[in-house]
Amino acid sequence: MRRLFYKDINRTKSSIHNILLSSYLITMLVILCLTTLIYVIAQYYNMKSNITTSIRQTCLSVANDVDTQINQLDSVGINVLYSNIIKDSFSAYTKSTGEVDPNEQRVNYTLLTSLLTSLRGANSTVRQINIYDLKRGCFGTGNYTGYQDIVTTDQQWYEPVIAQDGGRYIPPAAQNKLISDSSGTSEDRYYISLYRLYYDNFHQPGGIVEIMQYYDITFNRALNPDSPYDIQVIIYDPDGNVIFPLHTEKDDLFDYFSHRMDNELTLQNTKTHQDEYVYYGQMERCGFTTVVAIERAKIFSPIYKYLMTIFLILILLILICVMIAYKLSKRLSAPLTQMYHFLSDPDIPRRFGKLSMKDSDILEIDKLKDSLNEFQDRQKNSLDTLMLLKEQELQAEILALQSQMNPHFLYNSLANLGAMAEEGMTAQICQMCIDITAILRYISSNQEPLSTLEKELEHASRYLKCLMLRYEGSLTYTIDVPDEMLELKMPKLCIQLLVENAVKFSAKTAPPWHISIEGFLTDKEWIISVKDNGIGFNTGVIQTLNKKLEAIKQDGLLPGLELDGMGLLNIYMRFYLIYHAAFIFDFGNLENKGAIVSIGGKIHE
Secondary structure, X not given: OHHHHHHHHHHHOOOHHHHXXXXXXXXXXXXXXXXXXXXXXXXXXXXXXXXXXXHHHHHHHHXXXXXXXXXXXXXXXXXXXXXXXXXXXXXXXXXXXXXXXHHHHHHHHHHHHHHHHHHHOOOOOOOEEEEEEOOEEEEEEEOOOEEEEEEHHXXXXXXXXXXXXXXXXXXXXXXXXXXXXXXXXXXXXXXXXXXXXXXXXXXXXXXXXXXXXXXXXXXXXXXXXXXXXXXXXXXXXXXXXXXXXXXXXXXXXXXXXXXXXXXXXXXXXXXXXXXXXXXXXXXXXXXOEEEEEEEHHHHHHHHHHHHHHHXXXXXXXXXXXXXXXXXXXXXXXXXXXXXXXXXXXXXXXXXXXXXXXXXXXOHHXXXXXXXXXXXXXXXXXXXXXXXXXXXXXXHHHHHHHHHHHHHHHHHHHHHHHHHHHHOOOHHHXXXXXXXXXXXXXXXXXXOOOEEEHHHXXXXXXXXXXXXXXXXXXXXXXXXXXXXXXXXXXXXXXXHHHHHHHHHHHHOOOOOOEEEEEEEEEOOOEEEXXXXXXXXXXXXXXXXXXXHHHHHHHHHOXXXXXXXXXXXXXXXXXXXXXXXOOOEEEEEEEOOOOOEEEEEXXXXXX
């Protein structure tokens, strides 16, 4: 019967080895998978960020380069517009052409050629400069130099240039038929032209200036973007006309211009039916908009290849984890199996009182035997000892929190003195040394965790006076506390910490800074509030601090005591250790500007 009984048990329960194997394996796999997941997510976003940043930088680089090229054209055009000699010479040349005066024609021709050539520059920053009469005639230098008898009003660009009223006009690039016809050769290269209407001395329209540059030079960075990815570059003028690339019908190109914005945009290209990342770069000087588009699949292709490698490595690591888990479980199951057989002995109830058995050479079994023999005798003593240790632990934590403030205040004070010394504030340094001495005497006067509100306010006032010396007229403060509250007991150095935090965050804004300490007393509660006119708490700080406070309330476990842990959490911990749940602690932002922190307690406490 006994054998059948144990046999039934073995059928319903797993062996120690299997339990350990599954436990270790699951633990290692969970840790491995979580670590891999975190790593993969981090690498995914890092690679995505690097790729998108690279493409965004390419977009800005193209925009800046094209903007510079257009600005060079505009600068040459403006120089022509502001040169009265050029305008007068061109006017005289067109008149002499009609009067057929060869000598005057040669003089004006030579002068115009010399002036326009000098404006083009030694390095030929522009390829062609043309000056048009409003009705008929054109004189240019560059790829072609000379006069051309053309009807200006018949040109396609004439009406838009006139409509700009002196502003620049840049039409889409095109081959220049005038240069080809005049030189007698076929010109295959495209030009980008910038037109401006100029005025005579009586502010009447006098003519039109055209500045030309090769299209491939102007848009060289757009034609050859410095990017390892297969990107598409499109450039629009302020009206949404496609300036780059050439030979692109607007109906065949997706209208990115209508979706323009300052940041990255994800959209579906209705022409290719592909999801794309689109980046926009605004040219500040010429007003053009650069668009860089890339298909989403092309961005994620290298990322997916990298993640596949990580997946293969993960499979290998899983196999290694299985082997390690098996070895560990096999090694640890031997002593646990011995303990199992010992406790399964049917005679154990009879020997339970003293557990008289030989040493098993297994630490767990021997420790369990000794613990059971001593348990009853030590139960009451252990409970009393536990309560005493808990009380001592709370007292030690309170003193530890208070002791943090001594070096913390000293560090800040020395830093302020150093800053004041650099500014030559000798008299203020002397006064501040007197106040710091009084503050340090108060801090180190005793190790009691509690002090009166009157002493706390006096200490905080001295601290604020030190800061007023440091910041001169930039900092002010007010204290409004009823006299009935001055004898109330509270954790030592709390108000000074609140004031320190308030000044710290107020100093992040432009002065003046104001700190307000207010006290409120009711029949049941007392409250001290410290307000400032700084930037207030951001949402992340409020959420993080609330989580920590909630964790302390639920678990009763306090975070480690570190010097970097000064501030609101330090104050909350001290109130928690002294008053447990019977205290007031609240913080937030004021309605207009600044932050408020309130602490307090029950009158009967």
